[in-house]
Amino acid sequence: MDNIAGTKPALTWVVHISVVLLVVLWLIPTVGLLVSSFRDRDQISATGWWLSPFPVEQNYQVKAPAGDVTVDGDRNVIEGNVFGDGEGTVSRFGGKRAAPTEFKAGDTAQLRKDRTLSVQRDGSYVYTSPAAIKRDPSIYFAAESPPDFSLDNYRTIMASDNMDRAFINTLTVTIPATIIPILIAAFAAYALAWMDFRGRGFLIALVVGLLVVPLQLALVPLLTLHNKVGIGQSFLGIWMAHTGFGLPLAIYLLRNYMVGLPRDIIEGAKVDGATDFQVFTKIVLPLSFPALASFAIFQFLWTWNDLLVAKVFLPSNSESWVMTVKIADDLLGSKGGDWGILAAAAFISIAVPLIVFFTMQRYLVRGLLAGSVK
Amino acid sequence: MSPLLQGVLTIIIGVGGCVGYFFASNLILDKIIFPPQTVNPGKNINRANMVRPWLFLLPALSALSLYLLYPVVGSFYRSLFNRSGEEFIGFGNYRTMFADDGFQTALLNNFLWVLFVPAAATFLGLLVAQLTDRLAWGNIAKSIIFMPMAISFVGASLIWKFVYANNPDIGLINAIRDSFGAAPLDPLQLPFWNNFFLMFILVWIQTGFAMVILSAALRGIPEETVEAAIIDGANPFQVFFRIKVPQIMGTIVVVWTTITILVLKVFDIVYTMTGGNFGTEILPSYMMAYMFRDDGRATAVAFVIMIIVLPVMIWNIRQARAEMR
Structure with a gap:
């Protein structure tokens, strides 16, 4: 319809620009997190992530070793390089804590007691004093360090903070909680779609009603029940809880899909003598693959990202923390100011869902379209 | 036993158990209880077919009743008892709760959330769906806006x-303020407005959902209606608001209610961002504050949420029934 009268070029441009703006607005926060997760911790606190491709100016302090003193005429001299063996560019320097960037690199600064200090851009310095130098004098300088991207944050969080454990726990919760409801729901959905019996309409209405029951309602009674029967707070408990909570959506999605399968195939098979069990396993189940996949993705994303159920049904010791609990209850408190570590942890926890999302977006969209009550 | 191993075992037992149950129960039904090779095969087959749906439904129905039906009753029952669960206090929990300042704030804030989040997410979703509809790179744009899901x-x-951090070298908002020379402020501590900063996170997540569904609905509009309007001289805005929006009104309502339900469940955002401080408490997070401490109060809050959801539930059921007829 692009060529229909009524489309104005100016309007097309407005559309392009507004979509670009919205996309940028939607993308910026995530990009910030991703960039920050790779940045050096000192650089994060020195400049915003949006300046990360540029060199960062930071203030440093080094001690000139008094042991290196040489005598030059009537003055004691220390020579060296503020960067030690490393490299960098000094922009300003100073000799006092109160004014650490008083002088420009290359100048010679007059300090107290007739001492002098000069620092070149490449970091080499000369410190002179008429009297003997007993203690290591301090040199303050501002240097530009090149952008420093590395995997250090990821290494730190994986190695020292039990994040690997939390990752495995999340995986442990997610996979059985995704697979088991599918099977149970598929049989029920087939019965509700293709079998005739009294009460079918009521059961479908029940499933639709249960779709919106708030999870909060289930927490206390079920935890009490789990404690009574001896499951307590455990992986078994959370698998069962996730299975129960995921079933209404699973049954609803699968039934909607199965009802749409061609009647001829199913009735033909029955005329040929296939039992319902055979029709289900040999015909309906394979044909329903797209719906099964959509539900699997939903349930996977939901269980992976869940915080509420994990907080209630898993033990509260750090050994069984999943990643969401680990981040919300532990890292935000203990590493509150360590933005690089926080960003890396968040990115580890959202990486898998993002991969699933981008590879299986097709099924997710299809599931969404079938899953909203029309 | 390591949890991972336990997980693998559970998958095997769970899947194997399910398949085994369905296979064995059907086999028993057909071969032992109602075998077709007797005097009256037709009658037996009919009988077996009357029982079979319930065999298929049994595991799902038992899980649903235990994990979703029972809690509705169980939570209400528990909310009538005091903290330790020993003394029956009638609606005592509800009375003390409604008198509590924290609960009133949570209820009010939740009201704001329910008004703002579905409206904003649906509006933005509709906007993006319409704008990207005829765009060559529309699918990429949609993918990106859908991603937060x-x-x-x-x-x-x-x-x-x-984005919200106080430090202008971390938080984008304060960096922008800083570049105009304004002093940094903490958006999450601004009374009243901090709620909207939290809400926007959920809008950011849910806009993609609204967009996907509304975009499909827009595609489903018969082209003739749009063409006719254009021939009659309607401008693009008239086409959108007078022709397209009325035709997808049903879908808009569905998206709106789905997000409304979600808003009543999400405690994570408030919990992580402010912990319910600075006047940002909402019902789900208020409930979690009492979970493990006072089950009577916690279940009472949960039941209030259930009552708020109830109209949507009834409406959904009526829609579903109407559709089946």
């Missing part, structure tokens, strides 16, 4: 901490 609420909260 895959991110956990905890992850999203952390992402937005990098």
Whole structure:
């Protein structure tokens, strides 16, 4: 319809620009997190992530070793390089804590007691004093360090903070909680779609009603029940809880899909003598693959990202923390100011869902379209 | 036993158990209880077919009743007892709760959330769906706006901490204020408005959902209606508001209610961002504050949420029944 009268070029441009703006607005926060997760911790606190491709100016302090003193005429001299063996560019320097960037690199600064200090851009310095130098004098300088991207944050969080454990726990919760409801729901959905019996309409209405029951309602009674029967707070408990909570959506999605399968195939098979069990396993189940996949993705994303159920049904010791609990209850408190570590942890926890999302977006969209009550 | 091994075992037992149950129960039904090779095969087959649906439904129905039906009753029952669960106090929990300042704030804030989040997410979703409809790179734009759907609420909260942070070298908002020379402020501590900063995180997540469904609905509009309007001289805005929107009104309502339900469940954002401080408490987070401490109060809050959801539930059921007829 692009060529229909009524489309104005100016309007097309407005559309392009507004979509670009919205996309940028939607993308910026995530990009910030991703960039920050790779940045050096000192650089994060020195400049915003949006300046990360540029060199960062930071203030440093080094001690000139008094042991290196040489005598030059009537003055004691220390020579060296503020960067030690490393490299960098000094922009300003100073000799006092109160004014650490008083002088420009290359100048010679007059300090107290007739001492002098000069620092070149490449970091080499000369410190002179008429009297003997007993203690290591301090040199303050501002240097530009090149952008420093590395995997250090990821290494730190994986190695020292039990994040690997939390990752495995999340995986442990997610996979059985995704697979088991599918099977149970598929049989029920087939019965509700293709079998005739009294009460079918009521059961479908029940499933639709249960779709919106708030999870909060289930927490206390079920935890009490789990404690009574001896499951307590455990992986078994959370698998069962996730299975129960995921079933209404699973049954609803699968039934909607199965009802749409061609009647001829199913009735033909029955005329040929296939039992319902055979029709289900040999015909309906394979044909329903797209719906099964959509539900699997939903349930996977939901269980992976869940915080509420994990907080209630898993033990509260750090050994069984999943990643969401680990981040919300532990890292935000203990590493509150360590933005690089926080960003890396968040990115580890959202990486898998993002991969699933981008590879299986097709099924997710299809599931969404079938899953909203029309 | 390591949890991972336990998980693998559970998958095997769970899947094997399910398949085994369905296979064995059907076999028993057909071969032993109602075998077709007797005097009256037709009658037996009919009988077996009357029982079979319930065999298929049994595991699902038992799980649903235990994990969703029973809690509705169980929570209400528990909410009538005191903290330790020993003394029956009638509606005592509800009375003390409604008198509590924290609960009133939570209820009011929740009201704001229910008004703002579905409206904003549906509006933005509709906007993006319409704007990207005829765009060559529309699918890429949609993918990006849809992406936050895959991110956990905890992850999203952390992402937005990098926008809201107090430090102008971390938080984007304060960096922008800083470049205009304004002093940094903490958006999450601004009374009243901090709620909207939290809400926007959920809008950011849910716009993609609204967009996907509304975009499909827009595609489903018969082209003739749009063409006719254009021939009659309607401008693009008239086509959108007078022709397209009325035709997808049903879908808009569905999206709106679905997001409304979600808003009443999400405690993660408030929990991670402010912990309910600075006047940002909402009902789900208020409930979690009492979970493990006072089950009577916690279940009472949960039941209030249930009552708020009830109209939507009834409406959904009526829609579903109407559709089946």
